[in-house]
Amino acid sequence: MSLRNFVMWPDERLKTVADPVEVVTDDHRAIWDDMIETMEAMPGYGLAAPQIGVMLRLAVVDCSETRGRAVCLGDPEILQASDEMRDWDEASPNLPGASAKVSRPAQVTVSFLNRDGIRVRQDFEGLWATSVQHQIDHLNGRMFFDRLSRTKREMLLKKARKARA
Numbered sequence: 001m002s003l004r005n006f007v008m009w010p011d012e013r014l015k016t017v018a019d020p021v022e023v024v025t026d027d028h029r030a031i032w033d034d035m036i037e038t039m040e041a042m043p044g045y046g047l048a049a050p051q052i053g054v055m056l057r058l059a060v061v062d063c064s065e066t067r068g069r070a071v072c073l074g075d076p077e078i079l080q081a082s083d084e085m086r087d088w089d090e091a092s093p094n095l096p097g098a099s100a101k102v103s104r105p106a107q108v109t110v111s112f113l114n115r116d117g118i119r120v121r122q123d124f125e126g127l128w129a130t131s132v133q134h135q136i137d138h139l140n141g142r143m144f145f146d147r148l149s150r151t152k153r154e155m156l157l158k159k160a161r162k163a164r165a
Contacts, residue, residue, distance in 0.1 A: 001033045003041055004052035009095040009143065009160075011053075018050050018057045018139045021074040024117035028058060032072045032115065035060045040067065042093055046131040048138030051094055059135035063127040071122070074113030076136050079121065081105035088130045090144040098160040102147050104133045 007013050021028060031054055039047040039060055046061040062070035086106040091099035107125040110132055114120050124132045134144060145153045 001030075001037045004034050004038045004054075006051055006093045007053045009092075011094075013050050013053055013055060014094055014138070014143060015141045016050070016055065017141045018048075018055050021057050021113060024074050024113050024115065028056070028074065029072075029115055031056070031058055032060055036062070036070045036072075039070070044093065045127060046135045048135040050138055050141075051092070057139045059132075059139060061124075061128065061131045061135060063131055072115050073110070073132070073135070074117075076110050076112035076132065076139070078108050078133070078136060079111050080109040082107040086126065086130060088127065090130070090134060092138075092144060095143065095145075095160050097163045098145070098156050100145060100148055100152065100156055102130075102134075102144050104130050104147075108132060110136075 031049060035047045038052060045063045046059060049056045049058040057075045059073045059076060060070050082105045084106040085103045087101050087103050089099050090102045106129060108129045109121060109123050111119060111121050145156050
């Protein structure tokens with residue numbers, strides 16, 4: 001396992017839909033292991049492969065208090081989302097120093113390939129649901145700020161550019 005470097009916004013890979021996995025291999029499991037180690041070093045609640053420059057539909061999420069309960073997701077797809085919404089202050093290591101309150105469904109049911117390559121369905125709620133949706137956005141070439149109004153997004157990006165200068 002090894003720590004991976006983050007792709008920094010506005011890299012085009014962060015705006016590109018990742019390629020499907022279809023069959024889980026040892027190479028995919030090794031990428032997941034690196035992603036878990038990288039996520040733990042951030043620290044963060046999740047990581048999608050495009051964030052480290054790997055253009056595959058792979059993600060990891062661990063919102064447990066003690067850690068060590070990471071869920072590995074291959075080709076994740078949201079099957080159901082609750083009408084109830086949840087606000088959370090979201091950020092990304094791809095755009096350091098920027099964060100914004102994003103509203104997402106409080107519960108989701110997701111279908112994904114697990115580490116064994118078996119397609120499973122799992123319900124996520126609260127922070128787990130928020131993080132899973134955040135990672136799926138990354139797999140679809142979206143950043144958290146893409147969910148903001150145009151004005152809020154422009155203000156956030158202006159602030160982030162200024163902080164980097």
